[in-house]
Amino acid sequence: MELKRFVVRLPAAAAIERLTEAAAAVPMGLVAHINGQANCARKGIEVPPDQILEIFRPDFAVKVWAADKRAGIDIPIRIHVCEHEGRTWVACRMPSWIFEPYDNPALDAIGCELDEIFARILAALDDVKE
Numbered sequence: 001m002e003l004k005r006f007v008v009r010l011p012a013a014a015a016i017e018r019l020t021e022a023a024a025a026v027p028m029g030l031v032a033h034i035n036g037q038a039n040c041a042r043k044g045i046e047v048p049p050d051q052i053l054e055i056f057r058p059d060f061a062v063k064v065w066a067a068d069k070r071a072g073i074d075i076p077i078r079i080h081v082c083e084h085e086g087r088t089w090v091a092c093r094m095p096s097w098i099f100e101p102y103d104n105p106a107l108d109a110i111g112c113e114l115d116e117i118f119a120r121i122l123a124a125l126d127d128v129k130e
Helices: 012-025 036-041 058-067 069-074 095-102 105-128
Strands: 003-008 029-035 050-056 077-084 087-093
Touching (some): 003 105, 012 029, 012 050, 012 105, 036 050, 050 058, 058 069, 069 095, 087 095, 087 105, 095 105
Antiparallel strands (some): 003 087, 050 077, 077 087
């Protein structure tokens, strides 16, 4: 599956907290947390929650680079959480789909391994999916 996208019955902040905890438990690292709402607020612009979690781990980065250095542009993997029209949306492009255009069996294997990990991270929200 190329894109997992779903709605949850939680505010964005609570969904972010669950996803961050799930990533740590897998274990994967939170490389960056981009908080678009907070960034806009610093400029006096009010927007609904819109955040991106960038998640990865150094050992996987080394594997990706060894398989195809060009694929470095596609890591870390991102999970987008936003509130839109009164609902909290979560979206993640799955790693196997991200690596598919490289047509590289080594990257395909890494993508499949990462798909399982990211599915476990996203599963932290299964009980609150609409």
